[in-house]
Amino acid sequence: MLGRVANGIFWMYRYLERAENTARLLAAGHRMALTRGPDAETEEWRSVLHTLGLLQSYEASFSDFSGAHVSDFVLRSKANPENVLSMFERARVNARTCRSAITLEVWEAVNEGWMTLRDMLARPVRESGLGHALAAVRRESTLARGATHGSMMRNETYYFARAGTFLERADNTARILDVKYYLLLPSLSYVGTVLDTAQWDNVLRSLSGERAYRWLNAGRMDARSIAQFVVLDDRFPRSLAFSYATMRENLGALARLHGHEGPADALMRQVDQQLTGKTIEEIFDQGLHEFLLQFILRNRSVATAIAEQYRFTA
Incomplete structure (x- = not known):
């Protein structure tokens, strides 16, 4: 296998896993903020950004740590090149580059997952819909992983x-x-x-x-x-x-x-x-x-x- 193909496969799956885990961390931050109430919300969301390594870039764009701003920044903001939608897009680009090395089922799972998230994240996610959006990220990553287990040599x-x-x-x-x-x-x-x-x-x-x-x-x-x-x-x-x-x-x-x-x-x-x-x-x-x-x-x-x-x- 060529090094660039191995690199594409390796990073395709890293991006899929990273997108899913980012969604999991956002969900945990959201639950913790609700558990501790509005007075502690800032520290909870700040800790999520710290964990993701995004605190400095977030503070360059926002002065507060509201759940809506943090979620939008992490999920879809163009000010954050490491947003979840970009991760899925990079996974898709790598899948397309390595198309001959993966099965049709894997390609379809990644491509359809990216299209689903692209449409869902075309607009800012309201707090009432955050749980649904995060579940969708986890689901699309899981579908791609399942297609891998079920169809690849x-x-x-x-x-x-x-x-x-x-x-x-x-x-x-x-x-x-x-x-x-x-x-x-x-x-x-x-x-x-x-x-x-x-x-x-x-x-x-x-x-x-x-x-x-x-x-x-x-x-x-x-x-x-x-x-x-x-x-x-x-x-x-x-x-x-x-x-x-x-x-x-x-x-x-x-x-x-x-x-x-x-x-x-x-x-x-x-x-x-x-x-x-x-x-x-x-x-x-x-x-x-x-x-x-x-x-x-x-x-x-x-x-x-x-x-x-x-x-x-x-």
Whole structure:
């Protein structure tokens, strides 16, 4: 496979996953703002923008942090080149560029998803319609992923698609967990209160993990148990451990196809061992925020190593 085709597939699925996770984070911010009331709305929306890395560009365009302005900026604003509609459009451009490497079902899912969101986001989304719009983003990304699972051969294209998906998912899961633990809680005096519990519940909901977590933990809601679930439980498909196990599997499949491993495989193995070799007690002793920041940086290094090893720019 040509490097530019591998690059197109890898980034096509990263953009699809990023669009979905951005919608999930917006939904979590919206729920948290409603939970805490109008006085705390500014900090909740500010934390969403901080997590997405959009705070500085947003402040260049707006002086307030209303839900309507933040949602419009993140979903469709031309002042934000990383808006959700642009992500889906980039996924579509990559799908069209790599049209011969994907199936008709995958192309149709991505193309129709982009057209649906283009029409839906042609105008600013009212707060009353925000939930519907965010559900549509999640649905269109899920349809494209489902078409991939159901129609594509397990070959290089599939392995690059999966690697891109789970590298992006790991990054977003780490950011969502970090924003709660480090940015959202206003004071240590709130730990264990109804506010603290509601925020952790919203984090789980943003990752579609609240039902699985409650089933495993009999409704216990505390930071250590939730962090262990989101970071280390390899049964949960949005955990860091699951994401890296899936990445390891697909990079291993690519190495077998090419007949050798490269620097990306070695780095992947090293990062994976640093993740799965830890207990939640060791992570909290280190500091959850510090652990997550290091993970995000290492995850970025893995992405760079994959691009270099498979000559994405060639």
